[in-house]
Amino acid sequence: MKKILxxxxxxxxxxxxxxxxxGMWIPLLLKKYNYEEMKAKGLKLTPEQLYDVNNSSLKxxxxxxxxxxxxxxxxxxxxxxxxxxxxxxxxxxxSTPENNRLDNGFWAKNNGEEIPIPGMWVSIVQRIEDKTxxxxxxxxGVSEKDRxxxxxxxxxxxxxxxxxxxxxxxxxxxxxxxxxxYLFVFQKFNDIRLVGTPPQSVGKFGGDADNxxxxxxxxxxxxxxxxxxxxxxxxxxAPDNVPFTPxxxxxxxxxxxxxxxxxxxxxxxxxxxxxxxxxxxDLAVEKVNPTIVNLRDIRLKAWxxxxxxxxxDRLKLSADYAQIANYWKYFIGQTxxxxxxxxxxxxxxxxxxxxxxxxxxxxxxNVLANVEKAYVAYRPIALQRTYLGxxxxxxxxxxxxxxxxxxxTNAKDNKDTAAANRAIKMAMANGEEFYAxxxxxADEKIMAQILEMYYNNIPADQHPEYMKVILKSKxxxxxxxxxxxxxxxxxxxxxxxxxxFDAFCNAPTxxxxxxxPCFAMVEGFYNHYLSNYKPQVDAFNAxxxxxxxxxxxxLMELNPTKIFYPDANSSLRLTYGSVQAYEPKDAVKxxxxxxxxxxxxxxxxxxxxxxxxxxxxxxxxxxDFGIYKRADGKMPVAFITNNDITGGNSGSPVIDGEGxxxxxxxxxxxxxxxxxxxxxxxxxxxxxxxxxxVLFLIDKLGGAPHIVSEMSLVQ
Numbered sequence: 110m111k112k113i114l115x116x117x118x119x120x121x122x123x124x125x126x127x128x129x130x131x132g133m134w135i136p137l138l139l140k141k142y143n144y145e146e147m148k149a150k151g152l153k154l155t156p157e158q159l160y161d162v163n164n165s166s167l168k169x170x171x172x173x174x175x176x177x178x179x180x181x182x183x184x185x186x187x188x189x190x191x192x193x194x195x196x197x198x199x200x201x202x203x204s205t206p207e208n209n210r211l212d213n214g215f216w217a218k219n220n221g222e223e224i225p226i227p228g229m230w231v232s233i234v235q236r237i238e239d240k241t242x243x244x245x246x247x248x249x250g251v252s253e254k255d256r257x258x259x260x261x262x263x264x265x266x267x268x269x270x271x272x273x274x275x276x277x278x279x280x281x282x283x284x285x286x287x288x289x290x291y292l293f294v295f296q297k298f299n300d301i302r303l304v305g306t307p308p309q310s311v312g313k314f315g316g317d318a319d320n321x322x323x324x325x326x327x328x329x330x331x332x333x334x335x336x337x338x339x340x341x342x343x344x345x346x347a348p349d350n351v352p353f354t355p356x357x358x359x360x361x362x363x364x365x366x367x368x369x370x371x372x373x374x375x376x377x378x379x380x381x382x383x384x385x386x387x388x389x390x391d392l393a394v395e396k397v398n399p400t401i402v403n404l405r406d407i408r409l410k411a412w413x414x415x416x417x418x419x420x421x422d423r424l425k426l427s428a429d430y431a432q433i434a435n436y437w438k439y440f441i442g443q444t445x446x447x448x449x450x451x452x453x454x455x456x457x458x459x460x461x462x463x464x465x466x467x468x469x470x471x472x473x474x475n476v477l478a479n480v481e482k483a484y485v486a487y488r489p490i491a492l493q494r495t496y497l498g499x500x501x502x503x504x505x506x507x508x509x510x511x512x513x514x515x516x517x518t519n520a521k522d523n524k525d526t527a528a529a530n531r532a533i534k535m536a537m538a539n540g541e542e543f544y545a546x547x548x549x550x551a552d553e554k555i556m557a558q559i560l561e562m563y564y565n566n567i568p569a570d571q572h573p574e575y576m577k578v579i580l581k582s583k584x585x586x587x588x589x590x591x592x593x594x595x596x597x598x599x600x601x602x603x604x605x606x607x608x609x610f611d612a613f614c615n616a617p618t619x620x621x622x623x624x625x626p627c628f629a630m631v632e633g634f635y636n637h638y639l640s641n642y643k644p645q646v647d648a649f650n651a652x653x654x655x656x657x658x659x660x661x662x663x664l665m666e667l668n669p670t671k672i673f674y675p676d677a678n679s680s681l682r683l684t685y686g687s688v689q690a691y692e693p694k695d696a697v698k699x700x701x702x703x704x705x706x707x708x709x710x711x712x713x714x715x716x717x718x719x720x721x722x723x724x725x726x727x728x729x730x731x732x733d734f735g736i737y738k739r740a741d742g743k744m745p746v747a748f749i750t751n752n753d754i755t756g757g758n759s760g761s762p763v764i765d766g767e768g769x770x771x772x773x774x775x776x777x778x779x780x781x782x783x784x785x786x787x788x789x790x791x792x793x794x795x796x797x798x799x800x801x802x803v804l805f806l807i808d809k810l811g812g813a814p815h816i817v818s819e820m821s822l823v824q
Contacts, residue, residue: 130686130751131788132674133378135284135291136160136168137237139683142672147685151371151766158768159683162236167768169356171375171681172231172335173295174760179376180231180333181762183361183770184819187335187353188304189231190803191760192775193312194435196331198428199226200306202545206421214308214722216813223302223334225346231335232295233355234681235277240267244290253655267292276343284675286384286657293680298353300336300346305813307331307806308722309427314708316718317434321442321779323699325747325796326707329775330803332816359762360821361800362769363736365745366688368701371766372750373685374774374795378677379757381785384661386477386653387456388484390447390786396488397495398444400566404499405437407558411551425546439756442782452787463660466667473663476656483652486645489568493642496567500559501634505552506604509543510631512536513622517632520619529617537614544607549599557595561588571641575633602627677755686751691794693780702799705729705744728809737805745799748772752795755785763797769823772797 134143140156160168174180178195182188193200197211203224204211217223244263251259264281271279271294278295306312311328319325335353338344366372382389412430416423447453460477467473502508516532519525560579564572564587582597584590603609604627613621622628665673690701709729713719728734734744750763754774763772774797777784781793804822808814 130684130793131753131790132672133381133677133682133684133753133755134674135237136375136681136683137239137291143685147373150685150687152373152685153766154768160237165357167357167359167375167764168234168681170359171377171762172233173377173679173681174231175229176679177379177757178759179757179761181375181760181770181773182335182355182358184358184821185354186819187337187355188358188816188819189301189333189335190330190762190770190773191333192773193306193309193327193329193331194431194775195760196303196306196333197309197313197431199229199303199333200309200331201424201428203303204424206424209420209424210306211309211424211427214306214311214811215303216305216807216811216816217303218813218815220334220352223304225300225302226333227346229301229333230297230299231301231333232278232297235294235296237681238271238292238294239289240281240292241289243267253651256654280680282678282680284678285661285673286676287654288658288662289675291680296343298335298337298343300344300350302334302336304332304334305807305811305816307810310717310720310722311725311806311810313431314719314721315711317438318718320435320438321776321782323749323778323794323796324703324707325776326703326705326711327747327775327798328802328806329798330773330806332807358821359764359768359770360823361804362765362767362771362824363801363804363822364824365739365799365801366702366748366765366771368688368690370688370771371685372688372752372771373683373764374750374752374754374758374761375683375764376681376754376758376761376774377679378682378755379679381677381755383676383785383787384657384664385456385786386480386484386657386660387453387460388480388488390456391453392484392488392491394444394447394453396492398440400492400495401440401499402437402444403562404496404503404559405433405440407562408503408555409434409437411554411558412548415548415551422548426548429546439782442779443785446779446781446783447786450783450787450789452783455787463663463667467663470663473659476659476663480653480656480660483649483656487649490571490642490645492567493571493638494646496563497634497638500563501631504556504559505543505547506549506556506599506602506627507631509536509540509547509610510602510604510625510628511635512539513628514632514635516617517619517622517628520617520622533614533617537611540607540610540614544610547607549605553595553599556598557588557591560594561591564591573633573637575630575637578633579630598626598630601625604628677757679757684753686753688748689751689794690749691751691778691780691792693778693792699749702748703746704739705734705746707746722810725810733809734805735809737801737808744802744805746802747796747798749778749794749796751790751793753784753788753793754795758795763795770800772800773803 139159144156158166160166170182172180174191180189180191183190201211247263268279278297280293282291307328314327336350337353341354412426416426464477513536516529519529579594582590582593584593599605602625603613688701692698711719712721738744758774761774762770765771774795776796778794781789784793804817808817
């Protein structure tokens with residue numbers, strides 16, 4: 110079987126294709142595929158300084174932050190910089206009305222004041238290995254039906270071999286829809302402590318209104334520290350652990366940036382789907398995305414009512430609200446931009462070229478016909494999964510009830526008492542955090558509205574039998590019936606309060622669980638999906654998988670001079686480009702940098718999203734910017750580059766051509782919200798907080814120059 114990377118090597122040696130600012134590249138391959146172009150763009154480092162297994166390199170300063178973001182090590186004492194929104198949950202959960210770190214900010218004066226964050230972790234990649242040949246050889250003769258199970262078997266073997274005799278973790282990552290495979294070996298650290306955060310009026314300045322927008326004036330950063338045992342090895346939290354000494358930490362460039370400067374971003378981008386078929390994009394635009402937006406809108410409005418009434422409740426719900434709101438707006442923007450850029454039409458044109466190429470080639474000629482057939486069968490039931498995950502299980506109490514489904518399975522007829530007990534123990538542990546931010550009155554409204562939305566938008570012949578139980582509730586119309594049903598559930602379910610939930614868990618029985626109205630509803634909807642629709646979803650995925658794999662392989666043969674890169678999948682990547690302004694529409698040009706002048710222009714003390722601390726206003730008025738100001742005396746805040754990033758890159762370092770930190774990425778721009786599906790070189794921008802603003806906020810606003818003194822500042 111021909112190795113896919115041989116094809117890629119030939120492609121790259123034959124010539125250029127995609128722009129250098131497009132692509133999320135595997136660090137292991139930079140020397141072979143990208144280095145010369147990076148150097149031409151302004152890189153001054155050697156390939157080994159970017160990625161090396163045996164010696165210190167940039168990769169050793171990049172951390173996978175808690176599985177959803179990126180961070181960078183910026184001192185020899187394990188100091189980690191990431192986004193404010195990446196640390197938001199840790200900050201909010203360590204805030205009370207009496208000690209409001211979220212609103213007031215927090216800066217530890219010494220190591221003893223740094224706050225341990227249970228459950229938080231970071232991982233540092235030790236090495237990456239290409240396992241493509243081995244995996245593909247092992248898959249020879251394996252049927253499509255048996256392929257997933259065989260892959261898991263292969264992965265386990267490779268991961269076990271990589272971990273043997275070490276304290277490392279390892280993961281396998283599939284690339285190009287299963288045409289290539291890589292092993293990533295990590296060192297994982299579990300003792301992570303909060304060092305500092307600006308007030309959220311700074312770290313989240315602009316709030317939802319400015320989210321995904323440029324110009325931006327947000328100080329989106331927070332700081333943590335990695336702790337290790339006295340041998341500098343990863344260890345669980347212990348009071349006598351010490352700050353971790355990294356192999357490499359990023360020096361900080363205080364000179365600043367100008368348009369055209371080289372910029373690269375190192376991090377863990379979460380998920381892109383650049384090789385999606387036109388049918389999948391059309392389905393997202395017309396059905397899935399609008400449904401997600403509408404379902405999340407119900408939750409956000411109900412939570413906002415609670416948050417506006419009480420400061421303590423606002424703090425409890427802030428993290429959940431921010432998480433839901435971020436991608437609520439994302440799906441709105443993605444849909445709008447996919448339509449504006451006519452991405453479906455673009456994909457259809459590409460597929461038409463592929464169809465011509467595939468004629469007479471048995472391995473490719475039926476790919477698109479098979480994809481069309483699969484989508485014809487899937488489209489009518491596609492919203493079932495969305496309504497289950499974002500709808501039924503998006504109701505907070507329902508999600509808690511679903512955590513006891515393993516108990517129900519194992520407690521029935523005393524099938525597995527030990528497993529049932531483990532399920533109860535886990536549910537009780539989750540309950541501590543869940544009930545700390547659970548508001549039954551809001552959740553009751555959410556349940557009634559989501560059930561009614563499900564009833565109205567899912568075809569009647571796809572409704573679960575349990576819908577008949579709900580509709581027996583009293584009411585002159587369906588709206589009243591759904592409200593009455595939700596009221597009954599929250600009045601009678603033991604999931605509605607921590608006291609009742611704990612009482613059940615202390616003496617759990619299968620009979621009592623099955624009699625609970627909340628659990629009965631969750632089980633009714635979930636089993637309905639499991640029995641009637643999951644097999645169809647699985648069949649769809651099984652049908653699409655081999656076609657997508659063949660499609661990408663065929664595209665590479667069709668376009669032998671084009672540079673291909675794998676979709677993001679939460680593995681370590683590097684993207685490179687430059688600081689660059691853009692023109693979003695006719696007669697409008699956005700500059701590449703914002704300053705504190707813009708904060709003052711947006712400042713509105715009556716608007717929570719655009720308020721600012723008095724001390725920040727005073728510093729601005731006095732022009733007390735210290736060494737961090739620009740040559741013209743202004744205080745820089747944010748800048749944009751044309752780097753290719755996505756979710757998961759939040760907190761990623763923006764690094765100059767000499768390997769120095771110039772900022773950290775925190776957002777994409779509205780005009781390129783379609784970026785997870787298609788890269789648009791005209792509009793795609795990454796929004797970054799300028800490192801000089803970060804230093805200014807730590808030093809001048811936070812009064813913590815001792816933290817700045819840890820770093821290596823250079824010009």
